[in-house]
Amino acid sequence: MNPTTIVKYRFPTITLLASALCLGLLWPAPVRARQGHQHERIPNVMEYLDRLDRPERDRDQKPSEVIEALGVKPGMSVADLGAGSGYFTRRFVEAVTDTGKVYAIDVEPEALKYVEESLVHMHRPYQAEFILARPDNPKIPFESVDLIFVCNTYHHLEDRPVYFRNSKSALRPGGRIAIVDFYHDDRSGELGFPKRHLVPRDRVVQEMTEAGYTLLREHGFLPKQYFLEFIPQ
Ligand SMILES: C[S@@+](CC[C@H](N)C(=O)[O-])C[C@H]1O[C@@H](n2cnc3c(N)ncnc32)[C@H](O)[C@@H]1O
Numbered sequence: 001m002n003p004t005t006i007v008k009y010r011f012p013t014i015t016l017l018a019s020a021l022c023l024g025l026l027w028p029a030p031v032r033a034r035q036g037h038q039h040e041r042i043p044n045v046m047e048y049l050d051r052l053d054r055p056e057r058d059r060d061q062k063p064s065e066v067i068e069a070l071g072v073k074p075g076m077s078v079a080d081l082g083a084g085s086g087y088f089t090r091r092f093v094e095a096v097t098d099t100g101k102v103y104a105i106d107v108e109p110e111a112l113k114y115v116e117e118s119l120v121h122m123h124r125p126y127q128a129e130f131i132l133a134r135p136d137n138p139k140i141p142f143e144s145v146d147l148i149f150v151c152n153t154y155h156h157l158e159d160r161p162v163y164f165r166n167s168k169s170a171l172r173p174g175g176r177i178a179i180v181d182f183y184h185d186d187r188s189g190e191l192g193f194p195k196r197h198l199v200p201r202d203r204v205v206q207e208m209t210e211a212g213y214t215l216l217r218e219h220g221f222l223p224k225q226y227f228l229e230f231i232p233q
Helices: 016-026 045-052 057-061 063-069 089-096 109-120 160-170 201-210
Strands: 077-081 101-106 128-132 145-151 171-182 213-219 225-232
Touching (some): 045 109, 063 089, 109 128, 145 160, 160 171, 160 201
Parallel strands (some): 077 145, 101 128
Antiparallel strands (some): 213 225
8 A cells, every 4th residue: 555545436446354463464463562661562453443443442432422523524634643543534525525534643554555545445435645754753745734643642752842842733723633642540440451651641741842742732621531622822
């Protein structure tokens, strides 16, 4: 896959199952997450991506409410930064329709391939671009998006004030950055990984202020995660 392929009116070439098998063959080795979790290893990537997509996740993640709260509408351009399995990317595709555009961005090529295949299997027209990010640069084109959405990925990033100061140029006038991530305390329950990697809500606000943003609003309906929206100062 070309990491920056624009896909429109494309329909499935292989099944997701075949893709999964393919990925399993091509990516049998443990994968090292390259950021905040860099010393940890994901033993099975397909399992990891499938886990991000597990239907039970909807109960606490409330994806429809998240998209609605963000006011994502047809024609908008949205970057899903740290797209993972595409759990939110697919919902953005539905919300912006083919008059808008979605950027799926990740440091893992296999995740982008997984997302691309899952979009194809939605059997609907869409515009999407798949960007293989550098750990320190999401490579979103200049003034291309109305929203950068960062779910459960903020804590993977390093030098975040610099990272987000440099990402400002990707926003169109009026653009926002939304950050959803797990609480570092009991509110997030058992997560299956050590909470020392997580970034407390107040520190996110502090770092984003340092990066040149203002907290626009905060949503309180997610039980395990904070949900913050920022605009450039
Ligand atoms: C916990 S997953 C979250 C996936 C998705 N946002 C979700 O909510 O289902 C974190 C994702 O961030 C990606 N990631 C880690 N560091 C990154 C970076 N510097 N830039 C872009 N993506 C990154 C990982 O490869 C992984 O797919």
